[in-house]
Amino acid sequence: MRSELCIYDLAQDQVTVLLDHNGHIEAPNWHPDGYLIVNGGGLLYCVPLDAPKLEQIDTGFATACNNDHGISPDGRTLVISAMDESGQSCVYTLPVSGGVLERVT
Numbered sequence: 001m002r003s004e005l006c007i008y009d010l011a012q013d014q015v016t017v018l019l020d021h022n023g024h025i026e027a028p029n030w031h032p033d034g035y036l037i038v039n040g041g042g043l044l045y046c047v048p049l050d051a052p053k054l055e056q057i058d059t060g061f062a063t064a065c066n067n068d069h070g071i072s073p074d075g076r077t078l079v080i081s082a083m084d085e086s087g088q089s090c091v092y093t094l095p096v097s098g099g100v101l102e103r104v105t
Helices: none
Strands: 002-009 014-021 026-030 035-040 041-046 065-071 075-081 087-095
Touching: 014 035, 026 065, 035 065, 041 065
Parallel strands: none
Antiparallel strands: 002 014, 026 035, 035 041, 065 075, 075 087
């Protein structure tokens, strides 16, 4: 499977391919600092726009994240949905740069 991460310029009616990836990526979210966070294969990645590539975010034991993730309004916290050790889907928060997860549900 191949995935393309694209930006559409509405004013110019033009699509720019940022990243062509040999694998599945989905659910891009804009960070207030001007980069994207995407899901791929259960992991989360940062994609800088100035040099697009997948930079893995440390999500600890959460290596089966689904595509439901979000960024807090201040840009410092990620909210993710992932399976816990028993296989139950749970919601967690963690620093946007990665780190220790805090279970919410």
